[in-house]
Amino acid sequence: MLTERQLFLLQLLVNDYVVSAEPVGSRSIAKREDVHFSPATIRNELADLEEMGYLEKTHLSSGRVPSEKGYRFYVDHLLSPALLPDDEMGNIRDAYQKKFSETEELIRVTAKILSEFTNYTAIMIGPELLEMKMKHIQLVKLSPTQGVLIIVTDTGHVENRVVSVPDSIKAEDIEKIVNILNEKLNMVPLYQLQNRLNAEIADVLRNHVRDYKRVMSLLTEGLTINDPEQIFYSGKSNMFSQPEFQDVDKIISLLNVLEGKEIVRELMNMPAKGLHIRIGRENKLIGIEDCSLITTTYSIGGEHLGTVAVIGPKRMAYPRVVTLIDLVSKLLTENLNKQERKER
Amino acid sequence: MLTERQLFLLQLLVNDYVVSAEPVGSRSIAKREDVHFSPATIRNELADLEEMGYLEKTHLSSGRVPSEKGYRFYVDHLLSPALLPDDEMGNIRDAYQKKFSETEELIRVTAKILSEFTNYTAIMIGPELLEMKMKHIQLVKLSPTQGVLIIVTDTGHVENRVVSVPDSIKAEDIEKIVNILNEKLNMVPLYQLQNRLNAEIADVLRNHVRDYKRVMSLLTEGLTINDPEQIFYSGKSNMFSQPEFQDVDKIISLLNVLEGKEIVRELMNMPAKGLHIRIGRENKLIGIEDCSLITTTYSIGGEHLGTVAVIGPKRMAYPRVVTLIDLVSKLLTENLNKQERKER
DNA sequence: GTTAGCACTCTATCTATCCGAGTGCTAAAT
DNA sequence: ATTTAGCACTCGGATAGATAGAGTGCTAAC
Numbered sequence: 001m002l003t004e005r006q007l008f009l010l011q012l013l014v015n016d017y018v019v020s021a022e023p024v025g026s027r028s029i030a031k032r033e034d035v036h037f038s039p040a041t042i043r044n045e046l047a048d049l050e051e052m053g054y055l056e057k058t059h060l061s062s063g064r065v066p067s068e069k070g071y072r073f074y075v076d077h078l079l080s081p082a083l084l085p086d087d088e089m090g091n092i093r094d095a096y097q098k099k100f101s102e103t104e105e106l107i108r109v110t111a112k113i114l115s116e117f118t119n120y121t122a123i124m125i126g127p128e129l130l131e132m133k134m135k136h137i138q139l140v141k142l143s144p145t146q147g148v149l150i151i152v153t154d155t156g157h158v159e160n161r162v163v164s165v166p167d168s169i170k171a172e173d174i175e176k177i178v179n180i181l182n183e184k185l186n187m188v189p190l191y192q193l194q195n196r197l198n199a200e201i202a203d204v205l206r207n208h209v210r211d212y213k214r215v216m217s218l219l220t221e222g223l224t225i226n227d228p229e230q231i232f233y234s235g236k237s238n239m240f241s242q243p244e245f246q247d248v249d250k251i252i253s254l255l256n257v258l259e260g261k262e263i264v265r266e267l268m269n270m271p272a273k274g275l276h277i278r279i280g281r282e283n284k285l286i287g288i289e290d291c292s293l294i295t296t297t298y299s300i301g302g303e304h305l306g307t308v309a310v311i312g313p314k315r316m317a318y319p320r321v322v323t324l325i326d327l328v329s330k331l332l333t334e335n336l337n338k339q340e341r342k343e344r
Numbered sequence: 345m346l347t348e349r350q351l352f353l354l355q356l357l358v359n360d361y362v363v364s365a366e367p368v369g370s371r372s373i374a375k376r377e378d379v380h381f382s383p384a385t386i387r388n389e390l391a392d393l394e395e396m397g398y399l400e401k402t403h404l405s406s407g408r409v410p411s412e413k414g415y416r417f418y419v420d421h422l423l424s425p426a427l428l429p430d431d432e433m434g435n436i437r438d439a440y441q442k443k444f445s446e447t448e449e450l451i452r453v454t455a456k457i458l459s460e461f462t463n464y465t466a467i468m469i470g471p472e473l474l475e476m477k478m479k480h481i482q483l484v485k486l487s488p489t490q491g492v493l494i495i496v497t498d499t500g501h502v503e504n505r506v507v508s509v510p511d512s513i514k515a516e517d518i519e520k521i522v523n524i525l526n527e528k529l530n531m532v533p534l535y536q537l538q539n540r541l542n543a544e545i546a547d548v549l550r551n552h553v554r555d556y557k558r559v560m561s562l563l564t565e566g567l568t569i570n571d572p573e574q575i576f577y578s579g580k581s582n583m584f585s586q587p588e589f590q591d592v593d594k595i596i597s598l599l600n601v602l603e604g605k606e607i608v609r610e611l612m613n614m615p616a617k618g619l620h621i622r623i624g625r626e627n628k629l630i631g632i633e634d635c636s637l638i639t640t641t642y643s644i645g646g647e648h649l650g651t652v653a654v655i656g657p658k659r660m661a662y663p664r665v666v667t668l669i670d671l672v673s674k675l676l677t678e679n680l681n682k683q684e685r686k687e688r
Numbered sequence: 689g690t691t692a693g694c695a696c697t698c699t700a701t702c703t704a705t706c707c708g709a710g711t712g713c714t715a716a717a718t
Numbered sequence: 719a720t721t722t723a724g725c726a727c728t729c730g731g732a733t734a735g736a737t738a739g740a741g742t743g744c745t746a747a748c
Contacts (some may be wrong), residue, residue, distance in 0.1 A: 023710085025711085026711080027710075037721075038721070039710095039722090039723095041721055041722070043711070056745070057711085058726095059728085059730070061727080061729050062710065062711085062728095062729075062730085065430075099565075101566075102506065103507060135484060136484040138482055138494070140496045142498065142499075148496055148500050150501060152486075152492055155486075156492050158504040160496075160502040161446050163445070170640060224445070237596055237603070240592065246592075248589075248592060248595065251595055255580070255584070308630075316681065362701050369741050371741075381690075382691050383692095385692090387743075388690090388743095390742095401741095401742085403697085403698055404697055404698060404741095405741050407696075
């Protein structure tokens with residue numbers, strides 16, 4: 001078990017390292033006003049903390065740096081969310097006073113705020129498309145042979161795809177088809193659309209519509225929902241101002257990880273709901289061993305969950321980021337679910 | 345005027361420098377099989393070329409590097425498009441055999457191919473949204489107070505925005521409104537929607553619809569088209585494998601330029617249509633003085649123009665990129681305008 | 689007009705050296 | 719039994735030569 005003084009020192013050291021990014025020595029700790037023991041004493045304590053695995057040295061005669069275990073302990077036991085200065089708080093709230101016409105825009109703005117105020121990289125993942133429910137379907141003809149099939153979901157998301165519409169299908173056929181689909185598929189989750197089409201709709205269509213085979217192939221094509229992730233980044237290059245990434249190879253590999261698909265899986269793979277912190281190698285994804293990930297969720301339509309994440313160096317300003325990500329995810333949820341959107 | 349031999353040497357030198365990224369010396373040129381004069385002769389010629397401003401030295405006793413004037417001359421007079429190996433050609437064509445359900449996907453794939461085959465960064469800009477014409481409009485209610493307004497354009501692009509729908513507006517009102525809009529606004533360019541709404545539609549609505557004022561505010565909100573650029577990147581990090589960007593500061597500033605808005609303006613600002621090459625400082629945009637930009641256009645619906653661009657170091661494999669960007673933009677145009685999309 | 693020879697220049701790399709920050713340990717002080 | 723002062727030791731990073739190599743320009747011979 002750690003003594004009171006060890007807790008105190010660990011906290012000091014992490015706080016110091018977070019801002020300085022340099023190994024912390026006994027002398028610099030002793031210089032602080034609120035520390036009343038000598039460097040030698042501190043050295044002894046630090047040596048103990050190192051023995052217990054909370055601290056590390058970068059080389060034999062260097063100052064100490066928190067280990068992953070040290071960060072973990074800090075996060076679990078010593079971390080309290082930061083208080084934001086009033087002006088920052090105000091700026092953030094103001095940003096949400098604006099009227100957002102598109103859900104996407106709202107999410108993008110949130111990512112931007114988060115990355116700008118943390119100085120790290122923000123990643124937002126939209127709610128699972130496949131879980132959304134069909135609210136309205138529409139087929140618009142563009143040319144004699146092409147059309148756009150539009151699916152609106154209960155969350156207000158709009159999917160659209162270009163489909164080929166055989167010449168033989170006339171305007172009144174389209175209306176009939178669309179009506180049938182709207183009636184039969186209302187509030188059906190998108191991932192079930194295919195099934196329902198084959199199970200229920202096929203028969204109805206066969207009886208009511210000309211050129212049944214072509215219509216079915218059109219619909220089969222149009223109701224296939226793929227690419228199920230919407231993902232937004234902001235501040236990708238913020239990371240590269242951090243001293244731990246002053247190395248070209250690290251930058252390239254981090255950039256590749258950020259732009260890859262695996263990061264999404266890693267993020268989805270967080271225990272659902274609430275705020276979570278993954279430190280360094282706690283992330284399974286290779287390439288971000290030197291990073292920490294803080295995530296939380298937001299909701300849309302009261303039930304669909306999306307993910308808000310901040311990725312930064314292990315040496316992250318945890319208290320501040322925790323406060324910010326929490327604030328921002330709440331504001332986002334609030335805005336997405338606002339019944340009465342602000343007029344004017 | 346340049347002599348035959350000087351032309352030959354300039355070409356050799358550029359080609360060599362493009363692959364090696366190192367200043368080229370007289371000896372290494374003389375070693376080539378197709379060169380039948382001695383290093384000393386070459387030195388004399390290179391000194392002349394330098395005097396004329398086509399070449400530069402990085403320091404007093406280094407080999408030569410093409411100057412911007414040199415690249416410009418090379419591009420204008422010595423460049424001939426590269427021939428692609430059959431297998432690459434095949435791979436690219438194959439990629440377009442797939443069926444694309446969304447226009448966006450097609451553009452994204454094009455960007456990806458371009459960046460992968462050039463190893464530089466590809467940037468695609470969609471056609472001007474504001475120039476597109478209204479093909480169909482639809483308002484879908486999500487909740488008692490919210491709805492999604494959907495605008496389909498002649499190119500198959502779908503714009504959507506969440507709007508607040510006053511409770512007082514009933515389903516039959518919506519139908520009426522939408523019918524009026526579809527009739528009156530058919531094929532009206534998006535940038536005119538606002539005008540038309542106020543000029544023509546307002547009166548009609550006043551006579552036919554309840555709660556006129558609220559409806560107008562809803563439509564004013566919904567028909568405001570902003571954020572007019574669609575932009576797709578691919579291979580952003582390719583640049584950083586290039587030897588000229590082995591410096592963290594350069595990477596950060598280039599990344600910031602790539603992610604900024606100004607790059608779009610720079611690209612739009614190309615003389616319309618056809619292939620263009622901008623070398624180094626010919627680009628007005630600060631931050632890409634060491635890059636070259638090759639752009640061309642693609643079209644959708646036969647008239648709307650979008651931009652395809654490749655950004656790479658000045659020391660770019662011009663012949664290959666020219667061939668690739670030309671090929672890919674043609675394939676893209678072809679696919680976007682295909683009347684009969686491939687079945688199955 | 690071309691080429692061999694040579695002195696000269698500049699960079700990149702390697703090595704040696706030195707400085708300072710920090711540690712661990714021991715012994716004295718509290 | 720803690721705490722602290724003192725000291726020898728370690729290691730990384732910066733600095734300064736020294737050296738090798740690639741390349742040039744110029745001159746004189748071919």
